[in-house]
Amino acid sequence: MESSHSIELAKHILLSFGLILGVGTFFSIVANKLKVPDVVMFLLVGLCMGPAALGLIDIRADSTLNQLILIFGSCYILFDGGASIKLKVLKEVWVSLVVMATIGVLISTAITGVAAYYILGLAPIVALLLGATIASTDPATLVPVFRQVKIKERVAQTVMSESAFNDAMGAIVTFAVLGVAMGQGEFSLSHAVGDLLWQSALGVLVGGIFGYLAAMFIAHEKMSFLAEYAPIVSVMAVIGAYMGADGAHASGFMAVFVFGIMLGNKEMFGFKMEHGEEAKLEDYVLTTGLMMRMFIFILLGAQVDFALINQYLVGGVIVVVLFMFVARPATVFLCAGFDRRAKWSFKELLFMCWTRETGVIPGALAGMLVGMKAPGAEIIASVTFIAILMTIIIQATTTKWLASKLGLLEEA
Incomplete structure (x- = not known):
């Protein structure tokens, strides 16, 4: 009986996977025709x-x-996003990036917390x-959006990099506050900052x-004996980087993002693949990344608890509106507005205020x-899902429209 149950469960999972891939492929085509990010279609589906x-x-x-699915899918999308980052661009904006990914998270937490306290009547x-x-x-949302x-x-890469780097800070702050909420200790700013620096470094x-190591084994002039297996090496290294960092109590998501940056900028380290192998790896990464988006966002949409959301709908929507229109702009202008090195224009800052989707990591x-x-x-779960949906x-869906209005689209 146990064996029969296992077989039936396996068939159910296999059917679910087939449905996700089939329906996801169809709506990916629809998204391309409608010129909207595919993650939006996947969530609605x-x-x-x-x-x-x-x-x-x-x-x-x-x-x-x-x-x-959540862990590996998020890791792979982060790797894909890291591979599209150019280090020479980040040299100009690193101050804004670091401040938004650290202090910025604290600003958003404080403003949103105050809103939730007054509107939802929660304990502080x-x-x-x-x-x-x-x-x-x-990052699982933003990377695909900026792919399309x-x-x-410099704007796209700053936003993508911030989304990858601030996950560690978000998790640290969440569990530090959780410890206080469950009576396990008092919040210590010095301990939280030290923990952040340790996890990040x-x-x-x-x-x-x-x-x-991955760049060396697939692109070194003499040691590239794994060049033909570059796609397999990339998957192995994504898993290895995440598990290695997680085992050391560091940020696994940051590790896979940095791994992607290293592989995407391998020419700077003296490694260069043959054109055919480079194209094969890029096609593989794009296809695999699309599949991961299908699984993550279709499953995320399927798991939304409508009854729970409806219970706190009005107050939750108001909190999320303040989160979008007050907390995020305050974060961007306070953290990046005074960066003399980057010299952000008002239009660039305005665009960064709008591109801060909530998704897999907060949901998890x-x-x-x-x-x-x-x-x-x-x-908290109810308001989080409201934030994800909104x-x-x-x-x-309005990223391209806003970028066009602000003159931030790349010339075709």
């Missing part, structure tokens, strides 16, 4: 296919399978926990090591809080 609607896909958010520590949960931006919408290089180190944090039975976990559907 997921909402329709989940248990609350058609019931075609039912993979629990707390299941091992779902966590595997629970309101702050909500702010911390949704404070970080989402060609924004001026170690994540960069691990990602750098894996990136250098909210899910963990529910699993840990943290104070106010249900309302920012992806509203902001991601």
Whole structure:
């Protein structure tokens, strides 16, 4: 009987995967025709296919399978985003990047927490926990959007890099506040900053090591014995960088992002692949990245709890509106507006205020809080999903339009 149950479960999962790939491919074509980011279509499709609607896909958010898809999919999308980053561009904007990815998260947390305290009537520590949960931006959303919408290089790469680097800070602040909320200690700014520096530095180190080794084995003049297996090497290194950093209590997401940066800038380190092998690797990464987006966002949409969202809908929407129109602009202008080196224009700052979608990482944090039975976990999960839906559907779909209005689109 147990064997039969296992077989039936395997068939159910296989059918779900087939549906995700088939429907995802169709709506990817639709997204291209409509000129909208495909992640928006995938999220809407997921909402329709989940248990609350058609019931075609039912993979629990707390299941091992779902966590595997979320972790590996997010890692691979981060790797893809890192590979598109040019180090020479980041040299101009590193001050803004570092400040937004650290202090900026604290600013967003504080402003959103105050809004939640007054509007939702939460206890101060629970309101702050909500702010911390949704404070970080989402690379799994932003990287695909900027793959499809060609924004001026330094703006796009600053936003993508911030979204990767601020995940560590968002997680650290969330769990620091959680410790206080559950009576496990008091918040220590010095400890939080030290923890951030440790996770960041170690994540960069691990990602750098894996990136250098991968570049050497696939692109070194004499040691590139794995050049024909570059796609396999990239997958192995993504897993290795994440697990290596995570095992050392560092940011696995930062490690895979840095690994992508190293591989994408391998020419700067004296490594150069043959044109045919380079094209094969790029095609593989683009195709695999598309599949990961299908799985992540269709599943994310399918797992939305409409009953929970409806319970806190009005207050949650107001908090998210303030989050989008007050917290994010304050973060951008306070953190990047005074960067004399970058010399941001008002239009560039305005665009960065609008591009800060919430997605996989905040969703995962909210899910963990529910699993840990943290104070106010249900309302935090509700507002988090409202933020995911509003920012992806509203902001991601208008990215190209806004960039065009502000004159920030790259010339074709």
